Amino acid sequence: MVLCVTTACGPDFRDPGEVFEVRGVDVSHYQGVIDWEALAKDNHHFSFIKATEGRELRDKAFAANWSSAGQWGFCRGAYHFFRPEVPASIQARHFFDVVELEVGDLPPVLDVEERGRLSPADLVTSVKQWLKMAELHYGVKPILYTGQNFYNRYLAGQFDEYPLWIARYDAEEPVTVCGRDYQFWQYTDEGQLPGVVGDVDRNVFYGTRIDLALLCIPPRSANPVDDLAKFGE
Template sequence: MARTLTLLGCLFCLLLSCSREDVSTRYAITGLDVSRYQGVVDWDSVADAGHHFVFIKASEGWNHRDLAFRANWAEAGRAGIRRGAYHFFLPHTSVERQLSNFIDLVKLEPGDLPPVLDVEKRGNLSSAELVAHVRQWLILAEDHYGVKPIIYTGLNFYNRHLAGQFDEYPLWLARYSHREPVTVCGRPFQFWQYTDRAASPGIVGAVDRNVFTGTVAQLEALCVPYPANHHDPLAIFQ
């Protein structure tokens, strides 16, 4: 009897592991997102592992800046990884001061991914008030950088507070599962953060892993554009 139960347990674990295959095998374009919590990153090893892009935390609120941003930003670029920077939005802090904090730190170049606004908190704001604040940041950021920012948020937060809004902006959703996020409004997403417990060469400990749902050409089209008659040097690495 005990042997039978053991065999059944092993079979169950095998079936479970098969049903939860690595999400990245279903998508051609994968990437990471990092902050100071990943410590010192060996970006050459990250590049050699085949990651196509990385989002790097830059700022939070009106005065916080990630201590590892400058090093991560420079080294990711040197290693030839397509890079993007994100700002963690605080709902009760001046939108203009938050954007100024980000702009003073992040100097995007042609070929970089658009700025990202990380929206995870509502505070005491109504959903309508939050939407108005987020929209203000997005409009001002687009005016400054000349490219539409990306919105990052969790699936549940999006469905409760942001669904039906900002359809003109690329959407990056977090859902830690092997099952794709499904929005209540049917809005498709462009990026999916599917785990916060991935492993990667060049990084000690766990790291967030993401996929892009489109093609290489579609990823390039999201980025800060190059001047006319200039070629994107990272295109050869994708």
């Protein structure tokens, strides 16, 4: 899909939020009190909401944002900000303690933006551990979030079985070195939207609203087996 029809991306540039059918935001306490009704009326369909970070941080706005997003009909997803210096098993269990997902919610999200002192191989191992634990706990494959450059340098080709949400803040859509598809594109961190004071991250989904619903947690006849002991503490 061509979003910019001139090489300079000048007058003919079209905002991805005007091109794609399914639009959304991601938020944390940094956005303050959000008017979710206004966002819904502005034709936004999904929201990713920060829940946890590292070993023990809980986003102070998560509970309010989570409840309000659900009330106003958003497909909502919760995300954990990954800290490479903290064992993945501890981070996963911290997220599980805070986030209870329901049928119709988006899968859990792991936000990976830094390598810290981990080697590239150890980073991949740690991220895989979090994702596998979350899949076992919630019974659905988690979504991996990262930036285009970070993905291409450290993560490409390692997580093809997981949905991908990728950030690239310019007129061009993300390009992965391995050629894999992605489901979500975070295209700006300077969005201005009704219901949000200040900047907010804006995103689009590659598909229809039906496709988005199919990505969400489906009804199931039994709870997934929560056999996490093998991952240690």
